Amino acid sequence: MTYNFDRFLKYDEMVSWLHDLQKQFPGLVALETYGKSHKGRDLWIATVTDTSTGTHNTKPAHWIDANIHATEATGSVAALFILDFLANNFGKHDQVTEALRTRTFYIVPRVNPDGAEDALLDRPLYHRSSVRSWPWRDGHRWPGLSVEDIDGDGTIRTMRVPDVDGAWMEHDEDSRVMVAVGPLGAPSGKTRYRLLDEGVLENFDGFTIPMPRDPSGLDLNRNFPAGWGTTVLGSGDHPMSEPEVDALVRAARSRTNVCGYNAFHTAGGFMLRPSSTRADSTLPPFDIWVFNELGKVGVQHTGYPVHSVYEDLTWDKSDTMSGAGDDWAYEHLGVFGWTTEFWDAIYHATGKHSPTDVWYVGPTPEQDLAVCKWTDTHAPGSYVAWKKFDHPQLGPVEIGGCDFFRTWTNAPPSKLRDEVKEHVHFALFQALASPRIEIKLADAQSVGDGVWRVRVGIANTGWLSTEISAWAHKHNIVLPLTAQIEGVDTSDIIDGAPRVKLGQLDGRVRFRVSGDAKSDGTPDRVMHSWLVRGKKGQTITLTATHQRAGTAVASVVLP
Numbered sequence: 001m002t003y004n005f006d007r008f009l010k011y012d013e014m015v016s017w018l019h020d021l022q023k024q025f026p027g028l029v030a031l032e033t034y035g036k037s038h039k040g041r042d043l044w045i046a047t048v049t050d051t052s053t054g055t056h057n058t059k060p061a062h063w064i065d066a067n068i069h070a071t072e073a074t075g076s077v078a079a080l081f082i083l084d085f086l087a088n089n090f091g092k093h094d095q096v097t098e099a100l101r102t103r104t105f106y107i108v109p110r111v112n113p114d115g116a117e118d119a120l121l122d123r124p125l126y127h128r129s130s131v132r133s134w135p136w137r138d139g140h141r142w143p144g145l146s147v148e149d150i151d152g153d154g155t156i157r158t159m160r161v162p163d164v165d166g167a168w169m170e171h172d173e174d175s176r177v178m179v180a181v182g183p184l185g186a187p188s189g190k191t192r193y194r195l196l197d198e199g200v201l202e203n204f205d206g207f208t209i210p211m212p213r214d215p216s217g218l219d220l221n222r223n224f225p226a227g228w229g230t231t232v233l234g235s236g237d238h239p240m241s242e243p244e245v246d247a248l249v250r251a252a253r254s255r256t257n258v259c260g261y262n263a264f265h266t267a268g269g270f271m272l273r274p275s276s277t278r279a280d281s282t283l284p285p286f287d288i289w290v291f292n293e294l295g296k297v298g299v300q301h302t303g304y305p306v307h308s309v310y311e312d313l314t315w316d317k318s319d320t321m322s323g324a325g326d327d328w329a330y331e332h333l334g335v336f337g338w339t340t341e342f343w344d345a346i347y348h349a350t351g352k353h354s355p356t357d358v359w360y361v362g363p364t365p366e367q368d369l370a371v372c373k374w375t376d377t378h379a380p381g382s383y384v385a386w387k388k389f390d391h392p393q394l395g396p397v398e399i400g401g402c403d404f405f406r407t408w409t410n411a412p413p414s415k416l417r418d419e420v421k422e423h424v425h426f427a428l429f430q431a432l433a434s435p436r437i438e439i440k441l442a443d444a445q446s447v448g449d450g451v452w453r454v455r456v457g458i459a460n461t462g463w464l465s466t467e468i469s470a471w472a473h474k475h476n477i478v479l480p481l482t483a484q485i486e487g488v489d490t491s492d493i494i495d496g497a498p499r500v501k502l503g504q505l506d507g508r509v510r511f512r513v514s515g516d517a518k519s520d521g522t523p524d525r526v527m528h529s530w531l532v533r534g535k536k537g538q539t540i541t542l543t544a545t546h547q548r549a550g551t552a553v554a555s556v557v558l559p
């Protein structure tokens with residue numbers, strides 16, 4: 001099956017594409033399921049590494065997941081693109097080759113297959129996340145608007161109803177764009193409209209139109225354990241109450257080598273970083289500095305600006321969003337977690353990035369008009385003229401305006417590949433920034449009487465420390481490096497145990513934040529030695545293991 005990253009794949013197509021890739025690159029790509037969705041769909045994770053240089057769990061890893069929010073399908077395209085790029089460029093592209101020799105990627109292309117499948121139906125249903133009924137378990141609809149594709153054109157647009165009190169009127173330059181009626185009302189002669197999502201009305205009383213929540217009211221990206229709270233919309237019954245999040249948390253936590261995390265979402269065209277609930281001033285300054293250093297490279301590659309969710313995107317600081325994946329990755333795994341919000345329609349149409357309050361105030365009339373005109377060239381059919389429709393409850397209405405799913409929420413097909421492709425370089429950079437354990441010295445010297453001193457010198461040759469973040473250090477999240485000697489009986493080890501704890505090793509990032517001392521020392525190295533009884537010619541195996549930074553093995557023959 002060929003796929004050019006120019007459309008959204010339904011679940012079966014995606015799974016078959018994944019299996020094709022695995023068959024094509026058996027030494028690089030492995031597929032596993034890590035759980036089942038609410039409706040019983042297998043949840044897939046792809047592991048990408050050069051298995052000839054070690055199994056995936058002996059190398060530090062970078063985690064990517066996508067499409068936890070049902071309609072944010074561009075995230076899946078990005079995850080699949082990265083998977084494909086890594087597999088196809090091993091041995092051709094230096095950074096890919098180095099990354100797959102020394103690191104592992106775990107890629108979950110679709111966290112929430114049930115919700116995504118509904119969004120990709122011929123007559124789509126758009127949910128925030130999964131399809132499970134919540135908080136009401138029976139899935140009933142409360143009176144009011146029930147959003148659906150009532151004219152069967154394959155997308156959910158806007159209905160407009162003439163109303164002298166309406167809050168909207170046509171843009172003077174293009175009737176497909178509706179602009180807000182201000183405090184002084186509409187100019188005379190302008191028709192005012194009430195706007196509604198396309199849909200039917202349950203129990204319509206002829207006058208009021210309540211806006212009940214979709215019966216599938218969960219937000220899986222509020223169901224992670226970090227900061228979980230009952231006041232957050234859609235957060236679920238308790239942390240990890242949803243099978244998709246439970247499975248993901250367990251899958252990531254059991255892969256103890258995860259050193260970096262990136263969740264793919266839409267839209268906005270920016271990269272978000274923790275915290276969603278805390279001010280930067282309460283976080284370790286070192287971690288903010290690292291986020292900024294990583295972010296700079298992200299911006300270089302992708303053009304996406306970096307924002308703290310709390311500092312830059314939270315209007316009301318007393319009402320924060322919690323239980324999100326990136327906060328969980330930072331607070332519970334202690335790794336630098338990102339939420340990439342793909343696609344900024346305003347940027348493509350105007351050359352200027354969306355303002356950070358766009359989630360609250362929406363586009364200006366000028367921005368909306370610019371996007372409308374831009375789609376006429378790049379995504380024809382996104383904005384359509386208003387068409388009369390005989391509504392079952394409202395009578396004559398008009399349906400038209402834009403296809404939000406393929407205009408604002410996601411990149412249109414013609415732009416999908418271009419939008420996601422540079423993000424592979426940020427993923428590679430994050431992977432290569434991880435700590436990595438190597439054995440740099442392994443020897444044995446006879447001290448007489450059949451006794452040898454066996455030494456192992458271990459280094460973290462990565463950029464980050466083996467603990468990754470100051471947060472992880474503060475919260476005691478990461479287990480220490482260990483070194484083990486094998487090939488001798490325990491009773492032949494004269495001084496101590498065969499396996500020892502050696503603490504954490506700094507990465508060379510430490511030398512950058514030492515106030516320009518230019519005097520490094522070796523906080524990235526550690527040496528350990530054992531006194532052992534043995535025989536000349538005997539082979540001793542030395543293993544250095546760190547849950548994050550990988551495993552290294554060396555052999556020594558007693559001389």
Ligand SMILES: [Zn+2]
Nearest residue numbers: 069072265266
């Ligand atoms: Zn999202």
